[in-house]
Amino acid sequence: MTTEIWLDTDPGFDDWMAWALLQAEPGLRLAGVSVVAGNAPLRHTLANALRIQTLHGWTTPVHAGCERPLVQAPVTAQDVLGESAMATTGRSLPPAQAQAAPGHGVQALIDAARARPGQLTLLALGPLTNVATAFDAAPDLPALLQAIVLMGGSTDRGNTTAVAEFNIHADPEAAARVFGAGVPLVMFGLNVCRQVLVGDEHVRAVRALGTERAELFADHLDAYVGIARRRGAAHMAVYDPTPVAWLARPELFSVAPAHVDVELEGRLTRGMTVCEFRVPARARPNARVAMAADGPAVMAWALQGLARALA
Ligand code: BDR
Ligand code: CA
Numbered sequence: 001m002t003t004e005i006w007l008d009t010d011p012g013f014d015d016w017m018a019w020a021l022l023q024a025e026p027g028l029r030l031a032g033v034s035v036v037a038g039n040a041p042l043r044h045t046l047a048n049a050l051r052i053q054t055l056h057g058w059t060t061p062v063h064a065g066c067e068r069p070l071v072q073a074p075v076t077a078q079d080v081l082g083e084s085a086m087a088t089t090g091r092s093l094p095p096a097q098a099q100a101a102p103g104h105g106v107q108a109l110i111d112a113a114r115a116r117p118g119q120l121t122l123l124a125l126g127p128l129t130n131v132a133t134a135f136d137a138a139p140d141l142p143a144l145l146q147a148i149v150l151m152g153g154s155t156d157r158g159n160t161t162a163v164a165e166f167n168i169h170a171d172p173e174a175a176a177r178v179f180g181a182g183v184p185l186v187m188f189g190l191n192v193c194r195q196v197l198v199g200d201e202h203v204r205a206v207r208a209l210g211t212e213r214a215e216l217f218a219d220h221l222d223a224y225v226g227i228a229r230r231r232g233a234a235h236m237a238v239y240d241p242t243p244v245a246w247l248a249r250p251e252l253f254s255v256a257p258a259h260v261d262v263e264l265e266g267r268l269t270r271g272m273t274v275c276e277f278r279v280p281a282r283a284r285p286n287a288r289v290a291m292a293a294d295g296p297a298v299m300a301w302a303l304q305g306l307a308r309a310l311a
Contacts, residue, residue, distance in 0.1 A: 002029050003247060004119050006112055008065070008105070009240075010038030010126030011048040012077075012085050013224045018125055018151075018240035020217075020309035021302060023058060025248045031120060032112050034065040034105025038126035038170055039077045039085035042067045045126075048086050050096035055213060056309065062098075065105030065130040069171035077166055080227060089226065090219035106134045113144040123247070124150040124178075125240040127167050132174035135181050142181040149243045150178075153260065153273030154190035155289060164271030165190050168262060172271045176262040179273075185287045187260060188243040189273060192253070192290040196242050196298045197235035199225055205303055206310070214310040238298070245298045246290065252301070254292045259283035 005028055009015045022028050035046045042064065049062050068074055081087060101108070109130065113120050122145055124131055131148070134141055152167035152175065160169040168175045179185065203225060207218040228236035246253050257279050263272040279285040 002027055003121055004029050004031050004116060005247070006031050006109055006120050006122050007033045008036060008109070008122065008124045008126060008130050009033060009049065010036050010045045011052060012039040012045065012081065012126070012240070013087070013220050014238065014240040015039070015125050016048070016052050016220070018244045019052065020056070021241050021244045021305040022123070023056065024305040024308040025244070028247060030060045031116070032108055033060055033062045034109050034130050035062060036065045036105070036126045036130045037067050037074060038167065039081055040083070041074065041076060044084045046100060047096060048084065048093070050098060050100065051093035054094050054097045055216070061101035061108065063103055063105035063108040064100045066133055069127060069129055070132060070173040072171070072173070075170050086220065087223035087226075088219045089222040091216040093216070106130050106137060109134050110138040110141055113141055117144050118146055120144070121146050121247070122148045123243060124148060124152070127170035128152070128174040128178045129171045132171070132177035135177060142183045145183050147184045147186065148178065149186045149188070149247060151188045151193065151240045151243050153187055155273070155275045155291070156191050158272065159190055161268070161271065163269050165273070168273055169271035172262050172264050176264055179260050179262055179286055182286070186243070186246070186255060186290065187273070187287050188246065188290045190237070192293050193239045193242045194237040195293045196238040196245070196295040198238050198299065199235040202299060202303065206306055209307055209310055211310055217306070217310055238302070241302055242293065242298065245301055249298070249301055252294045252297050253290055255288040255290050257285040258287055258289045259285055260287045260289065
């Protein structure tokens with residue numbers, strides 16, 4: 001059984017790691033990629049995506065998507081991730097050798113879903129601007145998707161504010177539109193991604209793969225773990241690769257049905273994912289929320305996938 005995936009992403013190192021694991025997983029087939037502004041402005045996230053393609057020699061069409069959130073002013077994670085959101089302690093990605101595929105990412109997603117009714121799983125790893133824009137442009141789209149699997153939100157603490165996670169914080173109106181669209185949705189929030197930890201031992205394991213690509217990836221992984229080091233911690237949470245791990249190895253996770261609302265108004269809570277687990281008694285479920293992960297097993301799976309992706 002092969003799952004057809006559309007990847008919507010804002011690379012970002014952890015988006016790259018997720019994409020590499022997706023490409024390396026035999027049961028997952030990537031139909032196309034749309035890039036969105038998020039970790040950095042679109043010119044950076046798109047350039048990163050094309051440079052990643054070049055490094056790996058992948059040929060899946062990569063489309064440029066939305067530059068701005070639906071309503072609010074753009075926000076990025078450049079304060080944490082650096083100007084290009086692709087920090088490294090050594091080598092850098094090669095210059096892009098291909099251009100973005102023709103056509104806007106939103107239309108490309110719509111076309112891909114219409115070409116495979118009921119078969120496409122949308123993996124969303126950035127702010128949900130492209131996805132919400134696609135739902136507004138194509139009211140038939142939600143019914144065409146098999147599922148949405150996304151990294152975003154949290155059942156407890158945030159990372160950008162006390163309660164808001166970055167991808168939701170960066171475009172809360174888009175997130176609200178997506179959670180309300182009626183598509184079977186699985187949410188991988190900070191609460192579960194913080195159970196999957198990466199540290200120096202993983203940087204060493206990637207380096208030990210011994211290829212040029214592995215060295216280059218390890219330099220970026222080292223910089224990613226460096227975010228935690230600067231905060232006095234030895235391990236960094238693994239965000240975007242975690243839903244890919246679930247697609248490949250669902251037995252490593254537990255998920256719970258919930259009704260998830262995105263707070264749009266709170267002075268302190270805008271961008272919070274408010275999760276009501278008392279379903280169906282108090283609310284109709286609109287999502288499954290990942291609650292627990294076997295973190296070491298997820299990382300063991302990830303190292304095996306990276307060995308294939310970085311060969
Ligand atoms: C999410 O925000 C981005 O910085 C990461 O790429 C991930 O998608 C984590 O909050
Ligand atoms: Ca991301």
